[in-house]
Amino acid sequence: MKKLNLDMYRGAIAARFPEANRFQFSESYGAVVLEVPRETVRDVLRFFKEKNYFNFLMNITGVDYPDRQERFEVVYELFNTRDYSRLRVKVRTSEDKPVPSVISVWKGADWFEREVYDMFGVKFEGHPNLRRILTHHEFVGHPLRKDYAADLQQPCSSALPIHFDVGTEPKEKADNLIPLNIGPSHPATHGTLRVMVELNGEKVHRANVEIGYLHRCFEKMAETHPYNQVIPYTDRLNYCSAPMNNIGYCKAVERLLGVEIPARAQAMRVVLAELSRFIDHVVCIGANAVDLGALTGFFHLFTLREKVYSIFEKLCGARLTVSMTRVGGMAQDAPPGWFDEVLQLCKELRQGVSEIETLLTNNKIWIQRTQNVGAISAEEALQWGYTGPCLRAAGVGLDLRKAEPYYMYDELDFDIPVGSTGDVFERYLVRVEEMKQSVRIVEQVCKNMPSGDYTIRDKGIVLPEKKDVYGNIEGLMNHFMLVINGLRPPVGEVYDSTEAANGELGFHLVSDGSGVPYRLKVRPPCFAIYQSFSESITGGLVADVISVLGSMNLIAGELDR
Amino acid sequence: MTLPAQTNNDLSDVSKNFAFTTRLDDLVSWGRKNSMWPLPYGTACCGIELMSVMGPKYDLARFGAEVVRFSPRQADLLLVAGTITEKMGPILVHIYEQMLEPKYVLSMGACASSGGFYRAYHVMQGIDKVIPVDVYVPGCPPTPEAVLDGVMTLQKMIADHHPRPWKDNWVNPYEKTKS
Numbered sequence: 001m002k003k004l005n006l007d008m009y010r011g012a013i014a015a016r017f018p019e020a021n022r023f024q025f026s027e028s029y030g031a032v033v034l035e036v037p038r039e040t041v042r043d044v045l046r047f048f049k050e051k052n053y054f055n056f057l058m059n060i061t062g063v064d065y066p067d068r069q070e071r072f073e074v075v076y077e078l079f080n081t082r083d084y085s086r087l088r089v090k091v092r093t094s095e096d097k098p099v100p101s102v103i104s105v106w107k108g109a110d111w112f113e114r115e116v117y118d119m120f121g122v123k124f125e126g127h128p129n130l131r132r133i134l135t136h137h138e139f140v141g142h143p144l145r146k147d148y149a150a151d152l153q154q155p156c157s158s159a160l161p162i163h164f165d166v167g168t169e170p171k172e173k174a175d176n177l178i179p180l181n182i183g184p185s186h187p188a189t190h191g192t193l194r195v196m197v198e199l200n201g202e203k204v205h206r207a208n209v210e211i212g213y214l215h216r217c218f219e220k221m222a223e224t225h226p227y228n229q230v231i232p233y234t235d236r237l238n239y240c241s242a243p244m245n246n247i248g249y250c251k252a253v254e255r256l257l258g259v260e261i262p263a264r265a266q267a268m269r270v271v272l273a274e275l276s277r278f279i280d281h282v283v284c285i286g287a288n289a290v291d292l293g294a295l296t297g298f299f300h301l302f303t304l305r306e307k308v309y310s311i312f313e314k315l316c317g318a319r320l321t322v323s324m325t326r327v328g329g330m331a332q333d334a335p336p337g338w339f340d341e342v343l344q345l346c347k348e349l350r351q352g353v354s355e356i357e358t359l360l361t362n363n364k365i366w367i368q369r370t371q372n373v374g375a376i377s378a379e380e381a382l383q384w385g386y387t388g389p390c391l392r393a394a395g396v397g398l399d400l401r402k403a404e405p406y407y408m409y410d411e412l413d414f415d416i417p418v419g420s421t422g423d424v425f426e427r428y429l430v431r432v433e434e435m436k437q438s439v440r441i442v443e444q445v446c447k448n449m450p451s452g453d454y455t456i457r458d459k460g461i462v463l464p465e466k467k468d469v470y471g472n473i474e475g476l477m478n479h480f481m482l483v484i485n486g487l488r489p490p491v492g493e494v495y496d497s498t499e500a501a502n503g504e505l506g507f508h509l510v511s512d513g514s515g516v517p518y519r520l521k522v523r524p525p526c527f528a529i530y531q532s533f534s535e536s537i538t539g540g541l542v543a544d545v546i547s548v549l550g551s552m553n554l555i556a557g558e559l560d561r
Numbered sequence: 562m563t564l565p566a567q568t569n570n571d572l573s574d575v576s577k578n579f580a581f582t583t584r585l586d587d588l589v590s591w592g593r594k595n596s597m598w599p600l601p602y603g604t605a606c607c608g609i610e611l612m613s614v615m616g617p618k619y620d621l622a623r624f625g626a627e628v629v630r631f632s633p634r635q636a637d638l639l640l641v642a643g644t645i646t647e648k649m650g651p652i653l654v655h656i657y658e659q660m661l662e663p664k665y666v667l668s669m670g671a672c673a674s675s676g677g678f679y680r681a682y683h684v685m686q687g688i689d690k691v692i693p694v695d696v697y698v699p700g701c702p703p704t705p706e707a708v709l710d711g712v713m714t715l716q717k718m719i720a721d722h723h724p725r726p727w728k729d730n731w732v733n734p735y736e737k738t739k740s
Contacts, residue, residue: 135683136648143682151680156647157735159655184649185602185656187631192604192649213649214605216672217681232678239606283609302616309613320610320702557605 029494038091042100054078059523060112061508062120066146070094072122084403098125108385111531119144129165134212150220162196164208184213188291188546192556207534214556222520226486235321237558240283241276241501246325252496252507253327256489263450265329266407274438279305280501281431288550292369304352328462329455339446346443353435370424374536374548385528388503393430394422400499414441424551486515502526524558594716595625600636605643607670610702619705633659644672645685657692668694671701691734693727
């Protein structure tokens with residue numbers, strides 16, 4: 001993470017804001033935190049954006065501290081796509097004091113603010129559609145408040161009828177509009193997405209989406225489970241590339257603990273992450289093509305995926321949800337010869353990618369269904385909070401593996417593909433190229449696999465090996481202490497992110513020094529991307545809705561959490 | 562077909578020479594069990610594994626169940642693969658009600674069967690709270706082999722005319738609360 005030139009910001013803020021003496025700068029785990037009075041937050045963020053200090057709103061989180069007089073904290077993560085600097089802005093508020101909405105500064109704040117409202121009941125003044133987003137419409141209360149019991153279920157008796165947001169009424173009037181509901185049980189919505197459109201002939205007149213059909217309360221579950229037991233829950237965020245979520249979460253906890261994992265563990269994580277990126281793109285392209293009628297691709301692509309699953313199975317026994325990482329390293333070492341098998345597999349994967357290209361890249365039907373569909377400019381994409389392949393297709397070469405290299409990515413040789421128009425076809429091209437680059441990375445790492453331990457051996461963090469637990473008293477005691485006390489990171493707050501298959505996967509972790517996370521918020525990449533969906537399909541053909549939907553790679557597990 | 566030469570006048574002996582006899586309902590269930598048309602209700606991780614079940618390696622077609630139908634009107638096996646939330650509940654029942662008889666439900670994975678490790682405020686603790694389930698497949702997610710085993714179990718139930726009181730006594734829970 002780049003070091004901020006704090007004095008410059010201090011001076012600029014003091015010159016612009018008369019109340020700047022009430023602003024507080026502090027540092028926490030390498031990140032700069034700025035606490036501002038609630039009523040100024042919109043002006044401060046707008047100032048940062050206009051001055052080009054921070055042009056990207058990465059995340060908005062709520063945190064509940066019931067003992068405080070103003071119990072809620074709203075945390076904004078800002079980012080600069082040019083020099084990769086970050087800043088965390090915080091405000092305090094209570095239930096009856098609304099926070100100014102920053103939706104007029106960044107459009108992408110829309111759903112993030114709605115989520116904070118849904119989960120905590122914090123109101124945002126100036127938000128046009130401040131209603132529930134993840135929980136159902138009959139839900140009472142705000143589940144992420146500390147006084148809401150994790151298992152207090154509330155049945156829902158009906159489905160919401162078709163509805164549209166205020167402010168989406170088109171300027172031109174049209175007759176004979178047909179409302180159409182797509183999903184959540186529809187072949188192209190992958191089970192849990194619901195799109196509502198109003199059609200004028202074949203054209204989409206206006207649109208709305210509803211999410212939350214797979215809201216499995218990940219964040220509440222994380223608050224009720226010890227640190228290492230959260231790992232299996234992270235698997236089920238983006239289940240198409242489960243190991244990447246394990247890695248992102250463990251990396252955040254490790255940052256809070258201040259530990260560096262051994263080189264071998266880093267290398268294993270890179271191999272797992274890049275194989276996952278490969279299969280994630282496989283599912284995305286395969287499903288996108290199936291939705292447009294190209295079934296052959298599905299069978300070709302899923303043969304590849306099956307091979308990667310078999311390799312995972314060999315590594316740890318699980319195919320999909322591997323949970324292979326632990327805080328401090330990996331759960332176990334790879335079996336002998338595993339890396340050679342991965343190298344062998346890489347050849348097949350290369351072959352497979354070229355098969356996909358033969359099937360699709362020059363396919364007339366595929367090009368006509370995808371080119372100039374769902375195009376988005378770089379500026380717009382940044383406004384909405386796009387990251388990952390969709391942002392790179394729009395022409396912004398942002399990839400955290402290059403921007404904020406973690407693990408051994410700065411020593412590896414790979415390229416970042418960048419598009420220009422951001423349409424569905426370019427998203428596809430970017431993904432295909434990324435698959436090739438991932439194979440390249442895996443080959444480099446497997447050829448030079450560092451030797452050494454696969455995990456750190458800090459007895460307060462990692463369980464001793466089984467032979468020690470059963471074989472000597474010290475091992476037994478350490479095991480007992482760690483199981484009973486749990487892993488206890490220091491009091492503090494971190495935001496840590498990795499480049500997942502869909503974009504920046506961030507974990508905002510607050511620890512109160514106990515054995516369970518005090519608050520764990522996930523910044524799912526497709527959440528930010530999907531909020532632009534209604535706008536990007538409006539005015540297009542109804543058939544293109546499906547094409548755009550598939551290209552965004554919406555994984556309900558991480559979208560709804 | 563030419564009739565075999567008659568050896569005696571007993572008609573039942575005659576038929577044995579050119580046909581086999583069965584009960585009509587056995588014949589029907591034989592047809593039903595080998596041509597189930599599933600509606601894949603994949604909502605989460607299990608849905609991804611279900612794709613593998615349908616895919617080239619595990620190939621559900623070997624059990625006559627490869628004709629995936631997304632319209633409940635054309636399906637007779639509801640494959641619920643993934644977590645069902647409270648928000649999704651009414652939609653699941655709506656889909657189930659639209660399916661025509663005979664209809665079967667296979668619950669794939671821990672979440673659909675019991676809520677899994679999501680003992681949480683927004684997750685339904687098992688789909689059998691709202692629809693009748695014939696086969697539960699454990700796992701998180703189950704291996705494709707386990708799902709195939711579940712399908713074969715269901716086939717056996719159909720062949721054996723296994724009584725299904727959970728299905729016969731089912732009432733729509735959402736209509737019950739309305740009245």
